[in-house]
Amino acid sequence: MRVRVLGSAAGGGFPQWNCGCPGCRAVRDGSRPATPRTQSSIAVSPDGERWWLVNASPDIRTQLTDTPALHPVGHRGTPLQGVLLTDAEIDHTLGLVLLREGGGVHLHATAATHRTLVDGTGLLPTLERFCPVTWTEVVPGTVHDLGGLSYRAFDAPTGKNDRFGTSGNGSGRVVGYRFTDTGTGRAAVYLPGVQALTAEVLHELAGADLLLIDGTTWHDDELVRLGLAAKTAHDMGHLHVGGPGGSLDVLTALDLPRIVYVHVNNTNPILLEDSDERAEVEKAGVTVGHDGLELEV
Structure with a gap:
């Protein structure tokens, strides 16, 4: 199984166009080592020829252009087989409309995400004006075969505000995916948004050979401290990385072979390559994901 990180930043990218936080300033003026990043998405393949996107960010055109394995086949053919969604966030779905030239979009999403x-x-009604859209319902806990590769979605419980009031009972509103290479049995988990590492979520991570996980903020009140917002990471549906009870503290106790932080917000100091926070993450043996990172499981 092959996994490529197409975009490793949270919504807005890095730097975010309207942000003057220390990290965004560093990218623009070169005052500290920091690498630009596009918005969160990965591609996964069983064989390097057939690929599925997991989330379609607003930066999808640039991401596809920068990934030779995803370039067109022949005149208008494509190695893209479909798009799997973890939720209905605009940062994870707006790129769907940029796939309209492909002759159709095969979407894998939970009923809650599809409804939103x-x-x-x-x-989706807008996209369907331009191309056919087929929907495979993702049911948490059910294995779906992709041919050489399978996935099982699982709920990532969240209490964040449902701005559209369409989530129903909350099941399937935010999910992670556990991919399994059906030939080797090796597994990779993609979980770009998680509010709490509950016992149920930790059970889904157990035994994974690769974990790509939410690294949105270092502090829960990071945006509040910087005067950028009144919401905490928890309010926005994310578990912070640093400190007691943070994801780094919890995850390093799991003894997983490889952990990669993705969906990293522009305010998170781990994006500054000379920061103490970055050093702490790397000392723990965890990778800060970057665009173009290629992983084989």
Whole structure:
């Protein structure tokens, strides 16, 4: 199984166009070592020829252009087989409309996510005006075969505000994916948004050969400290990385072979390559993901 990180930043990218936080300033003026990043997405493949996107960010065109394995085959062919969604966030779905030239989009999403994209954002009815859209319902806990590769989605419980009021009972509103190479049995988990590492979520991570996980902020009140927002990471559906009870503290006790932080917000100091926080993450044996990172499982 092959995994490529297409975008490793949270919504807005790095630097974010309207942000003057220390990290964004460093990218622009070169005052500290920091690498630009596009918005969160990965591609996964069983053989390097057939690929599935997991989330379609607003930066999808640039990401596809920068990834030779995803370039067109022949005149208009494509190695892209479909798009799997972890939720209905605009940062994870807006790129769907940029795939309209492909002759059709095969979407894998939970009923809650599909409902939001139809009745909430209206994104799918818009896309369907331009190309056919087929939907495979993702049912948490159910294995779905992709041919040489399978996935099982699992709930990532969240209490963040449902701005469209379409999530129903909350099941399937935010999910992670556990991919398994059906030939080797090796597994990779993608979980770019998680509010709490509950016992149920930790059970889904157990035994994974690769974990790509939410690294949005270092402090829970990071945006509040910087005067950028009144919401905490928890309010926005994310578990902070640093300190007691942070994800780094919890994850390093799991003895997983490889952990990679993705969906990293522009405010998180781990994006500054000379920061103490970055050093702490690397000392723990955890990788800060970057665009173009290629992983074989």
